[in-house]
Amino acid sequence: xAINENAVTDTLTPTTGTLSVSGVFAxxxxxxxxxxxxxxxxxxxxxxxxxxxxxxxxxxxxxxWVVL
Numbered sequence: 001x002a003i004n005e006n007a008v009t010d011t012l013t014p015t016t017g018t019l020s021v022s023g024v025f026a027x028x029x030x031x032x033x034x035x036x037x038x039x040x041x042x043x044x045x046x047x048x049x050x051x052x053x054x055x056x057x058x059x060x061x062x063x064x065w066v067v068l
Contacts, residue, residue: 031055037063044068 027045032052037043039062047067051057059065 031057034058036060037065039063042066 025044025046029048030050030052031045032055034054034056036058037060039060041060041063043063043065045065045067049067057065
C-alpha cells in the first residue's frame with residue numbers, strides 16, 4: 001500500500017482511501033490489495049477485517065500488525 005503524506009491538509013491518502021491523522025483513523029473493513037508490512041514498521045486496523053479472495057497481508061520479520 002502506497003501512502004502519500006500531505007502536510008497541508010493533515011491527511012494520509014493510501015491508494016484505497018483516506019485516513020485522518022487528527023486523532024481519528026478510518027480504514028476499510030475489507031483489505032482488497034495484497035500488502036506487505038516492511039521490517040521495522042507497525043500497522044494497525046480496526047476490525048473486523050476481511051481479506052478479499054486471493055489477497056494476502058505479509059508481516060515481515062521485525063514488524064507488527066495489530067487488529068483492534
